[in-house]
Amino acid sequence: AQTVTQSQPEMSVQEAETVTLSCTYDTSESDYYLFWYKQPPSRQMILVIRQEAYKQQNATENRFSVNFQKAAKSFSLKISDSQLGDAAMYFCAYRPPGYGQNFVFGPGTRLSVLP
Amino acid sequence: DGGITQSPKYLFRKEGQNVTLSCEQNLNHDAMYWYRQDPGQGLRLIYYSQIVNDFQKGDIAEGYSVSREKKESFPLTVTSAQKNPTAFYLCASSQRTGAKNIQYFGAGTRLSVL
Numbered sequence: 334a335q336t337v338t339q340s341q342p343e344m345s346v347q348e349a350e351t352v353t354l355s356c357t358y359d360t361s362e363s364d365y366y367l368f369w370y371k372q373p374p375s376r377q378m379i380l381v382i383r384q385e386a387y388k389q390q391n392a393t394e395n396r397f398s399v400n401f402q403k404a405a406k407s408f409s410l411k412i413s414d415s416q417l418g419d420a421a422m423y424f425c426a427y428r429p430p431g432y433g434q435n436f437v438f439g440p441g442t443r444l445s446v447l448p
Numbered sequence: 449d450g451g452i453t454q455s456p457k458y459l460f461r462k463e464g465q466n467v468t469l470s471c472e473q474n475l476n477h478d479a480m481y482w483y484r485q486d487p488g489q490g491l492r493l494i495y496y497s498q499i500v501n502d503f504q505k506g507d508i509a510e511g512y513s514v515s516r517e518k519k520e521s522f523p524l525t526v527t528s529a530q531k532n533p534t535a536f537y538l539c540a541s542s543q544r545t546g547a548k549n550i551q552y553f554g555a556g557t558r559l560s561v562l
Contacts, residue, residue: 366549368550368551370553375555376485376536376555376556377553377555377556378538378540378553380550380551380552383550424490424491426551428549428551433479433498433544435481435493435496435506436481436542436551438490438491439490440489440490441489441490443488
């Protein structure tokens with residue numbers, strides 16, 4: 334079974350600095366999808382960024398970028414110029430290829446942003 | 449606007465009572481999901497449905513039941529058999545496959561036991 338691991342239960346970053354959240358996953362598939370979701374104190378889950386495994390180029394969305402290392406099965410999230418609004422739980426998620434597959438979520442990393 | 453609506457936002461259950469959480473989506477998604485989230489924890493899959501009139505148990509289905517009579521609706525019933533129902537419940541939907549297989553979430557329902 335696929336598993337997703339986030340080894341950092343909590344992280345903190347100074348406002349305007351850069352922070353990297355780690356995620357590793359286990360799969361025997363060659364093609365799949367990876368996601369980072371953000372859950373702020375409101376508890377609304379928000380998609381941050383998405384990566385397709387067959388694409389070698391790392392995904393980028395404004396201040397958010399990923400470092401996708403397929404061979405190492407690693408999918409880290411980098412947040413640049415951190416803002417107070419970035420404080421949230423961040424969940425890494427994996428979805429296998431194919432029809433009707435479910436998502437597998439990691440346990441989450443709580444990010445605090447210090448003013 | 450397209451999205452997922454969960455109601456109510458807060459719900460209280462008495463001992464021995466069944467309660468139903470509503471989830472409606474107007475995204476025309478085939479697949480819908482229910483997750484449970486305990487404080488400081490990740491998401492655990494309760495039930496999922498890939499198509500109308502069909503649903504499957506997730507990792508923690510005991511004490512819960514669902515129905516999928518309409519594409520846009522996937523209600524979750526927390527039965528009296530669920531001895532520890534206090535949690536935050538999230539409903540989600542997605543396309544079944546393809547490039548747009550992003551999972552979208554509702555705002556959640558917080559269930560507490562009186």
